[in-house]
Amino acid sequence: MNHSSERIHGLDFIRGIAVLGIFVMNMESFSYPAPFKPAAYGFETSLDHEVRFWVYWLFQGKFFGIFALLFAVGFDIFLGNLEKRGLGLQSMDVYGRRLLWLFVIGVVHCIFLWTGDILHHYAICGLLLIPFRSFSQKGILFSILALSLVLFYNDYQRVDSRQSKFEDFQEAIAVTSVDRSAEQNKSIESWERVTSQPEQESYDDDNPRLGDYWSNFDENLEHVGFNSGKIFYSGILIRTLILMLAGVWLWRMQVFQDYQSVKGYWLWTLVVISVGLLINYLRSAHWTFYSHEPILSYWRAWTETLAKEILAVGYVLLLNGFYQKLNQPLTILNKVGKMALSVYIFQTLQGVLFFYGYGFGYFNLLSRSELLVVILCGWAVQLLVVYWYSMYFKQGPLEYVWRKLTYRAAKTTP
Numbered sequence: 001m002n003h004s005s006e007r008i009h010g011l012d013f014i015r016g017i018a019v020l021g022i023f024v025m026n027m028e029s030f031s032y033p034a035p036f037k038p039a040a041y042g043f044e045t046s047l048d049h050e051v052r053f054w055v056y057w058l059f060q061g062k063f064f065g066i067f068a069l070l071f072a073v074g075f076d077i078f079l080g081n082l083e084k085r086g087l088g089l090q091s092m093d094v095y096g097r098r099l100l101w102l103f104v105i106g107v108v109h110c111i112f113l114w115t116g117d118i119l120h121h122y123a124i125c126g127l128l129l130i131p132f133r134s135f136s137q138k139g140i141l142f143s144i145l146a147l148s149l150v151l152f153y154n155d156y157q158r159v160d161s162r163q164s165k166f167e168d169f170q171e172a173i174a175v176t177s178v179d180r181s182a183e184q185n186k187s188i189e190s191w192e193r194v195t196s197q198p199e200q201e202s203y204d205d206d207n208p209r210l211g212d213y214w215s216n217f218d219e220n221l222e223h224v225g226f227n228s229g230k231i232f233y234s235g236i237l238i239r240t241l242i243l244m245l246a247g248v249w250l251w252r253m254q255v256f257q258d259y260q261s262v263k264g265y266w267l268w269t270l271v272v273i274s275v276g277l278l279i280n281y282l283r284s285a286h287w288t289f290y291s292h293e294p295i296l297s298y299w300r301a302w303t304e305t306l307a308k309e310i311l312a313v314g315y316v317l318l319l320n321g322f323y324q325k326l327n328q329p330l331t332i333l334n335k336v337g338k339m340a341l342s343v344y345i346f347q348t349l350q351g352v353l354f355f356y357g358y359g360f361g362y363f364n365l366l367s368r369s370e371l372l373v374v375i376l377c378g379w380a381v382q383l384l385v386v387y388w389y390s391m392y393f394k395q396g397p398l399e400y401v402w403r404k405l406t407y408r409a410a411k412t413t414p
Contacts, residue, residue, distance in 0.1 A: 005414075008077075008256055008341075009334055010323040015070050016337030017319055020379060021063030023347045024055060027371050027378075029116045030351030032364055033207055039198040041364055048368035049288060055276075055368075057284040064118065065243050065312025067340075070249030071122050072215035073256065076130055092130075098125045098406040105398065110224045112217065114348045119341075124232040125240045132245060140249045147242050148306060155301045162294045165191060195292050209362065243309055250316070259321045269317040276299040276311030283307045335386050339396030341384055350378050 028035035032042055043049060078098070082091035106120030132140060141148035158210035172184035180188075208219040224230075233240075253262045262268070283304045286295070295301050318366070336343055354374065366374065389396070 010256055010320055011070060011073060012035070012334040012337030014066060014316060014319045014337065015332070015340045016333035016335070018063045018066040019336060019340045019343050019347075020363050020382070021059055021138035022067065022335075022344070023378060023382075024059045024375055025063070026351060028114060028346065030114070030355045031362070031366060031371060033209070037198065038107040041164065041377070042366065042368040044372070044373045045366045050371065051368045053284055053288040054215055056287060057280055058286070061308030062280075062312045062315055065239075065309055066316055067118070068243040069250070069312065069316055070126075070239050071126065072129060072244035075126055075244070076133065076248050076251050077393060079133065094406060096127075097131075097408075098402070101402055102404040103344075105222075105402065107226060109345060109348065111220050111353055115220050115223045116232075119344075121175075121232045121240065125215055125237070127346065128241060129248070131246055132248065137246075137249060140245050144163065144242055144245050146250070147238050150238055151242075151305050152302055159296065159298050159301045163296055165266060166294070166296060183317045190338075194294060197292050209355070209363045210229060210361060213358040216352070216356055216358065217379075224271075239309060242306075243312060246309075246313055250313075255317070256337055257319060258322050265317070265321060269314065272310060273314035273318055276314040277308070279303045280311050281386070299391065326376070332383055332387055335351045335390045336383070339389070339399060341402065342396030342398040343386065345398060346382065346385065350381065 026236040028042075032040070034040045039049075043052075075095075079091055079095055082094055087094065100123070103120045103123035106117045106123060109119060110117040132143060135143065165187070168184075172180060172187045175184060208215045219229075250256065255265075259265045286293070295304075355361070355363045357363070394401075
């Protein structure tokens, strides 16, 4: 197992791309009351539906996936470097503090700014990664397979439930309206509600997001769930672990150190990217244009089970190979990657100040296509700030604080 104490600049490059890509999806959460409803908000023309399709096809879930994968690479590098410094068991103390403070940063982010924080979720998943560090490469692959089978089984259950409801619906409509039971009428109403065309919802000018800071603070407290013990996102826990384990496996394959050490690297990259784009195309087209048509085929549902994760891995392989082949010195994207934590929080500040009531108040006022302009402007500001900041400091402000808190009680600092 090779652990290098030297910084691998390709990882910074990929991380920089990932955090900028995450901004594209987070923009919807800043802007709309129910961003993930198929046709609820932000759809004024057919162009808006097309924009949503492209954004979901190429971005949704993929850059979160890249971030999760790289988080695990950093986990393996971090612990490996601590062990090489002779910290022994103390390395676990240092790593534990690192995750604790990441969790705290995420909770503060959630409560005081925006409920969509992912940092606290990564911190919990980072703890769950620890036992896997002693696994062999085959053991990690087996774990990925086992976790994937859980997701396939979950999709099997969902399709099975839909089929049962559809059968109940068919039986009910075969009975004349006079002879139908209350349960049969309920089955018909339930199925027709699910399969009805989604309608755009009206503008709500009483939304708490249009209020002052404290109304937003109260809204955050109501939704974060920390007070009831919801310390991670249960719906994506298994997916996150799959991506993190994939990151550890790729790191040990020496992919990020030298992609040429992997035989057929570009062929594998092409296959993964192609498969990922195809199944995500089907998934995003259905989600955008045909969400009212439930999927009743097991095989069709299974094509979507790991769609986002497969394309995320494909993106990582493509960006990694591209950067190593380019063999260029640090770029602005590398600097963004080195400051990814600070940039992530800065993106939230941009979002809440632009959309919420205590800022410019553009909440629910822009269409999906108009959001693209906001995204481009947001990126420009982020790049300018990172460029300016990196002229005077080597670390991002939050990276500096996180590092200090992590090593505060350690006998040895890197």
